[in-house]
Amino acid sequence: xxxxxxxxxxxxxxxxxxxxxxxxxxxxxxxxxxxxxxxxxxxxxxxxxxxxxxxxxxxxxxxxxxxxxxxxxxxxxxxxxxxxxxxxxxxxxxxxxxxxxxxxxxxxxxxxxxxxxxxxxxxxxxxxxxxxxxxxxxxxxxxxxxxxxxxxxxxxxxxxxxxxxxxxxxxxxxxxxxxxxxxxxxxxxxxxxxxxxxxxxxxxxxxxxxxxxxxxxxxxxxxxxxxxxxxxxxxxxxxxxxxxxxxxxxxxxxxxxxxxxxxxxxxxxxxxxxxxxxxxxxxxxxxxxxxxxxxxxxxxxxxxxxxxxxxxxxxxxxxxxxxxxxxxxxxxxxxxxxxxxxxxxxxxxxxxxxxxxxxxxxxxxxxxxxxxxxxxxxxxxxx
Amino acid sequence: xxxxxxxxxxxxxxxxxxxxxxxxxxxxxxxxxxxxxxxxxxxxxxxxxxxxxxxxxxxxxxxxxxxxxxxxxxxxxxxxxxxxxxxxxxxxxxxxxxxxxxxxxxxxxxxxxxxxxxxxxxxxxxxxxxxxxxxxxxxxxxxxxxxxxxxxxxxxxxxxxxxxxxxxxxxxxxxxxxxxxxxxxxxxxxxxxxxxxxxxxxxxxxxxxxxxxxxxxxxxxxxxxxxxxxxxxxxxxxxxxxxxxxxxxxxxxxxxxxxxxxxxxxxxxxxxxxxxxxxxxxxxxxxxxxxxxxxxxxxxxxxxxxxxxxxxxxxxxxxxxxxxxxxxxxxxxxxxxxxxxxxxxxxxxxxxxxxxxxxxxxxxxxxxxxxxxxxxxxxxxxxxxxxxxxxxxxxxxxxxxxxxxxxxxxxxxxxxxxxxxxxxxxxxxxxxxxxxxxxxxx
Numbered sequence: 001x002x003x004x005x006x007x008x009x010x011x012x013x014x015x016x017x018x019x020x021x022x023x024x025x026x027x028x029x030x031x032x033x034x035x036x037x038x039x040x041x042x043x044x045x046x047x048x049x050x051x052x053x054x055x056x057x058x059x060x061x062x063x064x065x066x067x068x069x070x071x072x073x074x075x076x077x078x079x080x081x082x083x084x085x086x087x088x089x090x091x092x093x094x095x096x097x098x099x100x101x102x103x104x105x106x107x108x109x110x111x112x113x114x115x116x117x118x119x120x121x122x123x124x125x126x127x128x129x130x131x132x133x134x135x136x137x138x139x140x141x142x143x144x145x146x147x148x149x150x151x152x153x154x155x156x157x158x159x160x161x162x163x164x165x166x167x168x169x170x171x172x173x174x175x176x177x178x179x180x181x182x183x184x185x186x187x188x189x190x191x192x193x194x195x196x197x198x199x200x201x202x203x204x205x206x207x208x209x210x211x212x213x214x215x216x217x218x219x220x221x222x223x224x225x226x227x228x229x230x231x232x233x234x235x236x237x238x239x240x241x242x243x244x245x246x247x248x249x250x251x252x253x254x255x256x257x258x259x260x261x262x263x264x265x266x267x268x269x270x271x272x273x274x275x276x277x278x279x280x281x282x283x284x285x286x287x288x289x290x291x292x293x294x295x296x297x298x299x300x301x302x303x304x305x306x307x308x309x310x311x312x313x314x315x316x317x318x319x320x321x322x323x324x325x326x327x328x329x330x331x332x333x334x335x336x337x338x339x340x341x342x343x344x345x346x347x348x349x350x351x352x353x354x355x356x357x358x359x360x361x362x363x364x365x366x367x368x369x370x371x372x373x374x375x376x377x378x379x380x381x382x383x
Numbered sequence: 384x385x386x387x388x389x390x391x392x393x394x395x396x397x398x399x400x401x402x403x404x405x406x407x408x409x410x411x412x413x414x415x416x417x418x419x420x421x422x423x424x425x426x427x428x429x430x431x432x433x434x435x436x437x438x439x440x441x442x443x444x445x446x447x448x449x450x451x452x453x454x455x456x457x458x459x460x461x462x463x464x465x466x467x468x469x470x471x472x473x474x475x476x477x478x479x480x481x482x483x484x485x486x487x488x489x490x491x492x493x494x495x496x497x498x499x500x501x502x503x504x505x506x507x508x509x510x511x512x513x514x515x516x517x518x519x520x521x522x523x524x525x526x527x528x529x530x531x532x533x534x535x536x537x538x539x540x541x542x543x544x545x546x547x548x549x550x551x552x553x554x555x556x557x558x559x560x561x562x563x564x565x566x567x568x569x570x571x572x573x574x575x576x577x578x579x580x581x582x583x584x585x586x587x588x589x590x591x592x593x594x595x596x597x598x599x600x601x602x603x604x605x606x607x608x609x610x611x612x613x614x615x616x617x618x619x620x621x622x623x624x625x626x627x628x629x630x631x632x633x634x635x636x637x638x639x640x641x642x643x644x645x646x647x648x649x650x651x652x653x654x655x656x657x658x659x660x661x662x663x664x665x666x667x668x669x670x671x672x673x674x675x676x677x678x679x680x681x682x683x684x685x686x687x688x689x690x691x692x693x694x695x696x697x698x699x700x701x702x703x704x705x706x707x708x709x710x711x712x713x714x715x716x717x718x719x720x721x722x723x724x725x726x727x728x729x730x731x732x733x734x735x736x737x738x739x740x741x742x743x744x745x746x747x748x749x750x751x752x753x754x755x756x757x758x759x760x761x762x763x764x765x766x767x768x769x770x771x772x773x774x775x776x777x778x779x780x781x782x783x784x785x786x787x788x789x790x791x792x793x794x795x796x797x798x799x800x801x802x803x804x805x806x807x808x809x810x811x812x813x814x815x816x817x818x819x820x821x822x823x824x825x
Contacts, residue, residue: 189462278591290457322454339425348458350470352592353451360455361425370458 064096131257132159159379165302166219169211189222195369217301225364228373237375249356251311287319321372346370419444419477427489450592496521503528514629520812537764538771540633545746560714572683580608601819615660622662636774643796649784655684702726
């Protein structure tokens, strides 16, 4: 993080996170050249403009970045998400090209702000495009009725973007440091070194949070459904529905989506994200599951298992941590505390439990060392 | 092990175990109780957590026939105790291990009786989920097994250990209501559409790591089909209403004591759902006792039950008496309303004034604590198998009346059978599926 040119542009927060060699882009994507300034528009009105540059060389339409901005007025402790309807153009959200980008503020109140009072943070994460179209959702052992489905079968799912990796500790600690570790967002279980690893220091109410050394790229665990939702609201994302999660794992009937239908999914009825080979056939460990034969007794840094990759390129859907989904297990009559659906295997699952079909449930206020989450952004409209 | 060899082996194990000096002389009083959890669905996993909240308890076994279901409970044990439990698919391994003191049976209902009997034979104390039995005969054999092998058996209707329930019970026992002449019990469950296998389905491939045959156990071997269709079948689970009425009959039994019913009449059927269920979505019964009646009404189509009971878990507030699952006791002096899930209790005088009551909390944790206390002290638990069997008998005879077309049935408590009604009597026991047969002699 660095702060530059305060006199001219106000106070900027610039997230610069260098990636370790050999590791995937598991944390925020590197962003540089952040400037905030006032410009005249065609009507000669003052507008606030945010310029930034994404350094990633791997961005594409299918593997874009999701970029979000949070802002705060100096002296005001409330940080806010800059929403799409507050800007003109497409400088935020899904960004598929590296290089310079521009965000033009159209919100009248924001455009009146004295820039010397404005603090900005900008972050980006890698996401994967899941093209809209049909896929075969399969009924699940032990599963049941839930919000979006009454039975297995062909489902139409609109285009969406899903985080390439599970949410990491370093991402989650950024969130905690900004919004604070209320009971809903922080639990002492998060400080367990093997199963999560967030260090909380300081005294109430001024705690600060950081990932323990070496744990930065591990998935955050011990998060309730409500914690996951709070983090994703902070980013402007949401949890995947169960259908979205399963489609991201096993693929639609066409991997390029139903608009073009050029690339057939070779294994639309695959059992695992990677295909049908058992998770540990031939002493090859395709994901982080039960035991330490796979190299990890507990969680692994996200993206550590190159074979734990779905046909779209989403990692760790089979192992590492199970993931919260948006869906209720039964229906809303149970209220906010009704059971939610978990999908995917975890570091403590037997090989039979890391498939793309099985389902588990949990009450949303419960947190487990085997459960984490990832986010979803809405895709372009299908119609 | 081949299942067919189990019974012989169990007999050998049990005779060794029941002579264990540790059990006989109660030396568990000062050491950790070692528990095996059998069945790791939602409830089994929840109970794993409740047991781990108690001091001096080790979960040494997790047992489940579907290997995809171990993870959550395993993570809980790791988290709370820092140890990896043994994880097995075959319950014999748990029962044959002499180091295991007690088992939790949280399988589907079809296994409750047989596993309880096996566990008692193997010298284990038992916490078994409700409903404890699928037939009256099964329940009787569970009682006999617990008595013969001197085991502590607690049945998992947890409200019976909730502090607010015990307060209400004291109030009733102290005579605050006068003579209780009528008890009303109401269940209003949300409607849950349950996807059913297509008619004449040959089933789907059984997932790897899933011992489907053992999962079906004493019930008919069905073609594999995922999802909870089995909730809606008499042969597998007996339905949502039956699931809940066991709780409320256990509460009523505690209030009234072991008085047997003389007759029962039950009407109902499937009026709401349009699927292949054979269990009722509506059920209404009247039980005649010597000097009082129980009136039961249950539905799982109701839109009334909108107040989610979870919202009452940890708050000071009463249930919405109109809309919550509740029991009403009407006495000559006053009337009591009591809900489940921590909904509290209130007593109204004949002048309609609230004269007593208390807010509630769920009973899960106290019920587990009570069981563990009894394992140590060898006292009777709050809902021992004898009391639970008498309470569950009300469920069984009510269901029998419904299934014979709503006939009023005279019940002879001494023989635990209906008077002069062979058709109804046949519903009080079931065939089972070899080798999973309830033994005549436990």
